[in-house]
Amino acid sequence: MKTRRARPGDAPAIHALIEHYAAEGILLPRTEENVREQARGFLVLEEKGLIAGCVSLEKYGTELAEIRSLAVNTELRGRGLGARLVQYALTEARRRRIARVFAVTHAPEFFVRQGFDTAPRRALPEKIARDCSGCPKARRCRLVAVIAMVIPERAALPILTDAVTSSPAA
Ligand SMILES: CC(C)(COP(=O)(O)OP(=O)(O)OC[C@H]1O[C@@H](n2cnc3c(N)ncnc32)[C@H](O)[C@@H]1OP(=O)(O)O)[C@@H](O)C(=O)NCCC(=O)NCCS
Numbered sequence: 406m407k408t409r410r411a412r413p414g415d416a417p418a419i420h421a422l423i424e425h426y427a428a429e430g431i432l433l434p435r436t437e438e439n440v441r442e443q444a445r446g447f448l449v450l451e452e453k454g455l456i457a458g459c460v461s462l463e464k465y466g467t468e469l470a471e472i473r474s475l476a477v478n479t480e481l482r483g484r485g486l487g488a489r490l491v492q493y494a495l496t497e498a499r500r501r502r503i504a505r506v507f508a509v510t511h512a513p514e515f516f517v518r519q520g521f522d523t524a525p526r527r528a529l530p531e532k533i534a535r536d537c538s539g540c541p542k543a544r545r546c547r548l549v550a551v552i553a554m555v556i557p558e559r560a561a562l563p564i565l566t567d568a569v570t571s572s573p574a575a
Pocket of ligand 1: 426431432473474475476477478481482483484485486487488489508509510511512513514515518
């Protein structure tokens with residue numbers, strides 16, 4: 406079983422995985438077209454051409470990213486593959502110099518085992534603004550936010566935006 410970045414051609418298999426759990430209300434549905442367009446943000450587990458699991462890493466600005474659409478084939482659950490995908494996503498985030506990674510999930514215990522801490526939703530104003538504000542289920546939402554510090558020394562510093570970092574030195 407190998408981990409790799411997804412390709413647009415993986416979209417049908419990734420979509421099928423997500424769709425299975427979306428039908429159970431565990432994951433948010435995504436269209437195959439959306440998966441294809443966002444394929445560069447997906448990481449997958451593959452064996453002999455079959456996609457066994459997937460996760461997407463979606464950036465919020467320069468220092469924050471969200472883990473979304475984490476799914477392992479039902480027949481392969483409980484074998485460490487979900488943990489492997491999350492660790493791969495954290496490695497990928499570190500490589501991209503992303504300081505913090507979060508998820509909003511039905512399975513916070515799983516993420517805590519992977520080194521995440523639970524956090525109040527208000528710690529993620531970017532997420533609230535993007536997805537929660539207009540959500541009809543917002544008031545009765547039971548999802549839990551979890552956050553991992555990927556580059557702790559950077560997360561502790563004031564956040565410099567691209568505009569600031571790219572301006573000429575004074
Ligand atoms: C959640 C999911 C990705 C975990 O993948 P997996 O391959 O079954 O998990 P792993 O075998 O890597 O488990 C790692 C650890 O987390 C625990 N764990 C797994 N699923 C869990 C869950 N839903 N809740 C709490 N703990 C869980 C395991 O017991 C294991 O503990 P251990 O290290 O002490 O043995 C997988 O079950 C799945 O696809 N679920 C449906 C979609 C979903 O819930 N996605 C996450 C929400 S965003």
